[in-house]
Amino acid sequence: xxxxxxxxxxxxxxxxxxxxxxxxxxxxxxxxxxxxxxxxxxxxxxxxxxxxxxxxxxxxxxxxxxxxxxxxxxxxxxxxxxx
Amino acid sequence: xxxxxxxxxxxxxxxxxxxxxxxxxxxxxxxxxxxxxxxxxxxxxxxxxxxxxxxxxxxxxxxxxxxxxxxxxxxxxxxxxxx
Numbered sequence: 001x002x003x004x005x006x007x008x009x010x011x012x013x014x015x016x017x018x019x020x021x022x023x024x025x026x027x028x029x030x031x032x033x034x035x036x037x038x039x040x041x042x043x044x045x046x047x048x049x050x051x052x053x054x055x056x057x058x059x060x061x062x063x064x065x066x067x068x069x070x071x072x073x074x075x076x077x078x079x080x081x082x083x
Numbered sequence: 084x085x086x087x088x089x090x091x092x093x094x095x096x097x098x099x100x101x102x103x104x105x106x107x108x109x110x111x112x113x114x115x116x117x118x119x120x121x122x123x124x125x126x127x128x129x130x131x132x133x134x135x136x137x138x139x140x141x142x143x144x145x146x147x148x149x150x151x152x153x154x155x156x157x158x159x160x161x162x163x164x165x166x
Contacts, residue, residue, distance in 0.1 A: 001118075007125050022126070025149055031141045035084075035131040042090050042125035043105070048118040058114045066108055 002047040004059040006067065006077040009040040014072045043067060046082070055079055085130040087142040089150065089160040092123040097155045126150060129165070138162055 010016050019037040026034050045062065047055045059077050068075040093099050102120040109117050128145065130138045139162060146158040 009125070009127075019126075022149065026128075026145055029145070029148060031145060033130045033132050033137065033141060034128055034145075036127075036129040038127045040125035040127070042092070042123040043102075044092075044119075044121045044123070045109075045117055046119040047116045049116050054116065058116060062109055062112070062114060062117075065112060066105065 001082040002050055002052060002055040003080045003082050004045040004047070004055060004077050005080065006043040006045065006059065006063060006075060007040060008043070008063070008068050008073050008075045010038060011072060011074055041067070050081065052079055084165040085133055085135060085138040086163045086165050087128040087130070087138060087160050088163065089126040089128065089142065089146060089158060090123060091126070091146070091151050091156050091158045093121060094155060094157055124150070133164065135162055 016038050018039045022039065023034060023037040026037070045059060047058070056079060059079070063075040063077065064070065099121050101122045105122065106117060106120040109120070128142060130141070142160050146160065147153065151158040
């Protein structure tokens with residue numbers, strides 16, 4: 001079993017209104033010292049086989065075609081063997 | 084400057100309909116071998132100081148009170164010094 005851990009983040013040049021809203025809410029909570037918040041997605045995909053090359057190719061295809069918006073978002077992932 | 088990297092995931096006992104929808108979409112793409120998908124959130128918070136103890140306490144408070152739903156979600160985070 002292989003698990004892919006995927007991070008999808010907004011490109012640095014893209015404004016993040018949700019992050020701005022969270023930063024504002026942090027300020028109203030009375031927590032000081034926060035200079036920025038960026039929101040992203042975290043996705044775990046479990047494969048029922050243990051072939052890393054095939055899992056890597058599948059995860060890359062899934063990220064490109066389904067999970068990430070290539071105009072606005074970057075993705076990265078790591079694979080991990082699970083017992 | 085300290086950056087907190089936060090992962091918020093659904094507790095294992097909680098159903099994830101968004102993950103089920105993504106798993107179904109992966110199937111219709113023709114990618115085989117995927118046995119499960121879990122959706123989570125990834126958040127980066129940047130602090131304007133370099134005091135790890137204070138950043139750790141602030142991040143924990145932000146996760147508990149603002150970002151995670153403690154009934155349904157778990158959170159974890161790491162701190163990292165940024166140049």
